[in-house]
Amino acid sequence: MSARLTRRTALIGVASAAACARQDGANVIRFWAMGNEAARVPEVLGAFEAANPGRRVRVQALPWTAAHERLLTAYAGNALPDVAQVGNTWVSEMTAIGALRPVEPSEQGLLEDNFPGVLETNRIGDRYFALPWYVDTRLLFYRTDLLARAGYEAPPQDWADWKASMHAVKRVAGEGNYAILMPLNEFEQLLTFGLQQDEPLLRDESSRGNFSSPGFVAALEFYKSLFDEGLAPVASATQISNVWNEFSRGFFSYYFSGPWSIGDFQRRLAPEFQDKWATAEMPGPNGLGASAPGGSSLVVFRDARDPEAAWSLVRHLLDPQTQIAFHAVTGNLPARVSAWQAPALANDPYVATFGRQLQRAKPVPKVPEWERIVTEMQVVAERMVRGEYAPAAAAREIDRRADALLEKRRWMLDQGRAV
Numbered sequence: 001m002s003a004r005l006t007r008r009t010a011l012i013g014v015a016s017a018a019a020c021a022r023q024d025g026a027n028v029i030r031f032w033a034m035g036n037e038a039a040r041v042p043e044v045l046g047a048f049e050a051a052n053p054g055r056r057v058r059v060q061a062l063p064w065t066a067a068h069e070r071l072l073t074a075y076a077g078n079a080l081p082d083v084a085q086v087g088n089t090w091v092s093e094m095t096a097i098g099a100l101r102p103v104e105p106s107e108q109g110l111l112e113d114n115f116p117g118v119l120e121t122n123r124i125g126d127r128y129f130a131l132p133w134y135v136d137t138r139l140l141f142y143r144t145d146l147l148a149r150a151g152y153e154a155p156p157q158d159w160a161d162w163k164a165s166m167h168a169v170k171r172v173a174g175e176g177n178y179a180i181l182m183p184l185n186e187f188e189q190l191l192t193f194g195l196q197q198d199e200p201l202l203r204d205e206s207s208r209g210n211f212s213s214p215g216f217v218a219a220l221e222f223y224k225s226l227f228d229e230g231l232a233p234v235a236s237a238t239q240i241s242n243v244w245n246e247f248s249r250g251f252f253s254y255y256f257s258g259p260w261s262i263g264d265f266q267r268r269l270a271p272e273f274q275d276k277w278a279t280a281e282m283p284g285p286n287g288l289g290a291s292a293p294g295g296s297s298l299v300v301f302r303d304a305r306d307p308e309a310a311w312s313l314v315r316h317l318l319d320p321q322t323q324i325a326f327h328a329v330t331g332n333l334p335a336r337v338s339a340w341q342a343p344a345l346a347n348d349p350y351v352a353t354f355g356r357q358l359q360r361a362k363p364v365p366k367v368p369e370w371e372r373i374v375t376e377m378q379v380v381a382e383r384m385v386r387g388e389y390a391p392a393a394a395a396r397e398i399d400r401r402a403d404a405l406l407e408k409r410r411w412m413l414d415q416g417r418a419v
Helices: 002-023 035-044 046-053 064-076 086-094 105-111 114-121 144-149 157-171 188-195 214-228 243-248 259-268 307-318 320-330 337-341 349-358 370-385 391-405 405-413
Strands: 030-032 057-061 083-087 131-136 139-143 256-257 278-279 294-300
Touching: 002 083, 002 405, 030 035, 030 064, 030 307, 035 046, 035 057, 035 320, 046 057, 046 307, 057 064, 064 083, 064 131, 083 086, 083 188, 083 307, 086 294, 086 370, 105 307, 114 131, 131 307, 131 320, 139 144, 139 349, 144 157, 157 214, 188 370, 214 370, 214 391, 243 259, 256 259, 278 349, 294 307, 307 320, 320 337, 370 391, 391 405
Parallel strands: 030 057, 030 083
Antiparallel strands: 083 294, 131 294, 139 256, 139 278
């Protein structure tokens, strides 16, 4: 029932979008955005419209839960807008169906002043089809007071020392508590450990899984050991009733999350607790390690009515001063590196850590099937933690599932049609 309702809603949305497109004048730039960004982006569009007399930006808000299907249905119905916000993992799929306009030669300057790992998510083949709008990644939030009592001024920088600190902080926290929260229904922690290895996660032109590589097996072993050694509870996110209460009482001292949690920590933790937490970069196997880039990008569609006008809007949204202003109203982290010199970012110790981590961001494989692959990866990882697989066997099972999902890509490569 819910799938039919979602599809029906998407089709109604496409019909509505097509009707609006017919009503829009030539000077209207149609921009689709999602969630909080859609609600707040009008606040930074006044300067653009003032600098471009006669031009107007019409923002259409989409819910994140329906945005992906809405874009694909709009493509099928020839009802796409001129510019849109897209999830970074959608770029390869939108490119594969021919919906996107590559970054024009005249816009190559927009490829500068970016975090390399984030920008790389938008390159398909030898061309860029999207540009980072705002960025995020994941790292560690931790209890400074408990780590200090355990003898650590800050989290260590490699896996071995990090695990030693977890054992120490668990002893300090007391009976019934753990060191780190890693919900079994979240793939991001294991993905981060895998990205920190030298081997790619997919092989053969991203047509087969490479999870049986020594590096990823080592990531699985490390991940599993945190549960086996009692450092992480064997639980899903739904079993943790209130993350903030549990963090406050010492149920766990390390928490893996993104920049959106900064505001949550500041709002939800008691005032007297505000000096007892901090952010830290991700430890890796042999020193500070990578994490996956996140955020959203901006695309111009191939059928944009006025490509130059569409690119002018993108240029405005990516201008460092606009990015700073957008951060002020949304809390989103700027994609432009120079914007991080603004005092609001440079002088915030919680935020500045994300800037350093983003310098080591490492893109995930750019195939349309990736989101389904990591879902299967985590299903197998949970079974491994619960004793069904040893790490090497789990790696082989993830490869088997990934290969099944990538069957069409192999066929397309054989036909010379994959990108």
